Amino acid sequence: MFEKYFSKNAQQMQGSEIREFFKLTEKPEVISFAGGFPNKACLPTKEVEEISSRLLVEAEEGMLQYSPTEGQEMLRKYIVKFMAKKGIDIEVDNVLITSGSQQGLDLVSKIFVDPGDKILTEAPSYVGGLGAIRNYQGDIISIAVDDDGIKVDILEQKLKDLASKGKTPKFIYLIADFNNPTGLTISKKRRKRLVELAEKYGVLILEDDPYSKLRYNGIDEPAIKSFDKEGHVIYLGSFSKIFIPGVRIGWVVAHKEIIQKLILAKQSTDLCTNSFGQRLIATCGEEGIIDKQIEKLQEFYRKKRDKTLESLAKHFPIEASWTEPDGGFYTWVELPSNLNSKEILVKAIDNNVAFVTGSAFYVDDQGNNAFRLSFSQPDIDKIEEGIYRLSKTIKRELVK
Ligand code: PMP
Numbered sequence: 001m002f003e004k005y006f007s008k009n010a011q012q013m014q015g016s017e018i019r020e021f022f023k024l025t026e027k028p029e030v031i032s033f034a035g036g037f038p039n040k041a042c043l044p045t046k047e048v049e050e051i052s053s054r055l056l057v058e059a060e061e062g063m064l065q066y067s068p069t070e071g072q073e074m075l076r077k078y079i080v081k082f083m084a085k086k087g088i089d090i091e092v093d094n095v096l097i098t099s100g101s102q103q104g105l106d107l108v109s110k111i112f113v114d115p116g117d118k119i120l121t122e123a124p125s126y127v128g129g130l131g132a133i134r135n136y137q138g139d140i141i142s143i144a145v146d147d148d149g150i151k152v153d154i155l156e157q158k159l160k161d162l163a164s165k166g167k168t169p170k171f172i173y174l175i176a177d178f179n180n181p182t183g184l185t186i187s188k189k190r191r192k193r194l195v196e197l198a199e200k201y202g203v204l205i206l207e208d209d210p211y212s213k214l215r216y217n218g219i220d221e222p223a224i225k226s227f228d229k230e231g232h233v234i235y236l237g238s239f240s241k242i243f244i245p246g247v248r249i250g251w252v253v254a255h256k257e258i259i260q261k262l263i264l265a266k267q268s269t270d271l272c273t274n275s276f277g278q279r280l281i282a283t284c285g286e287e288g289i290i291d292k293q294i295e296k297l298q299e300f301y302r303k304k305r306d307k308t309l310e311s312l313a314k315h316f317p318i319e320a321s322w323t324e325p326d327g328g329f330y331t332w333v334e335l336p337s338n339l340n341s342k343e344i345l346v347k348a349i350d351n352n353v354a355f356v357t358g359s360a361f362y363v364d365d366q367g368n369n370a371f372r373l374s375f376s377q378p379d380i381d382k383i384e385e386g387i388y389r390l391s392k393t394i395k396r397e398l399v400k
Helices: 017-026 045-058 060-064 073-084 100-112 127-135 152-164 188-201 256-270 275-286 289-315 341-350 380-398
Strands: 095-099 118-123 139-146 171-174 204-209 233-238 249-253 330-334 370-374
Touching: 045 060, 045 275, 045 289, 060 275, 073 095, 073 233, 073 249, 073 275, 095 100, 095 256, 100 127, 100 204, 100 233, 100 249, 100 256, 118 127, 118 152, 127 139, 139 152, 152 188, 171 188, 188 204, 249 275, 275 289, 289 330, 289 380, 341 370, 341 380
Parallel strands: 118 139, 118 171, 171 204, 204 233
Antiparallel strands: 095 249, 233 249, 330 370
16 A cells, blocks of 8 residues: 555565564474574573663763764773774774664665675575665675685685676675574685785675674684774674673774764664663673673583584484584574475474574575574573474475
8 A cells, every 4th residue: 555655765675584484483382493582591681680770870871861873982992892802903983883783784785785786795694684785775696605604716706707897896794703594604714815805806894793702612713804904894793692682782893984974874863872771781891791691601502502413413314414503593404405494394383393494594596495593592401302393394304
């Protein structure tokens, strides 16, 4: 009825199949490996309650008043220190506080993407990142990945082909650590190469990093941003997975000129990020509560990751393969190409277990035989049962 009123841009916007189907997974009897949410048992409720009530007395204005669009000074300074620990040397003016990193994805797309602009992404990639780019009518070109992350040779070939046609993509969107959905991490060698390619071909990199602090084994890889000397890399951070998602606090680190443009774009979006959350996060950060929470989460999710991988090895059929992530929330499962994960999901839900189908993470017709398992949400003592139920469903499909 209202179609004719919508702008051309709004008319081409599409819903994500992943969000639609989450409703089905919410039945209490379903063991859900679907949502990439932090586990509720680990939310720092007590700490948040104590600090919030103290701050409402101590810093009433800072909590309840509007804040500057760029973010509160206290939080921006904390981010500068947080980034320094990752080997990224910046100043306060390089930081913009956002409503979650999802707003970062939207604002970056808003200031860079004209309809038809080429944007390179890993395939598969994060639904919300792909959605933000598509909402501004970016033309997404997918680059395949292997165990070391995005295949930089294929990427370079693509950049060359485009350059020969006089085209420069605006940016390369990457989740370098414990990718959503694959769980894969880009190797150090490739990270360096990516920055070299960005400089050589004059393209920006958008590094989306909500998960790197959630490492369960091995040593941290340097952020792509840490190799950036010329300002080609825009970095997105978030407190959603490492602390709490409900206050919606994320941040962008970029060249000051880019931050200035993002501030203009943000002004007409929400004036400022929620003040209560900013002050709360900055205080929890300064008082070491976030660092402590990260340590706790590493322990907590490591066990769940281990249980998931152990259960997959024990129950899944030989025809299936999956990734073994060193951190984050996800493992990516691939089945023989004649199996369809959408059909399997319908049967899996009847069997009270859920996941997200692979095709949701592609912009083309790939991923039909794959799916994402998130081990963050199910209770640890339900994981094996969930994987077992799923294996039964898959095995039945295999013998058809
Ligand atoms: N990027 C990636 C890769 C994600 O997985 C998510 C959340 N699932 C986000 C961005 C958005 O997170 P938030 O807005 O809560 O910071």
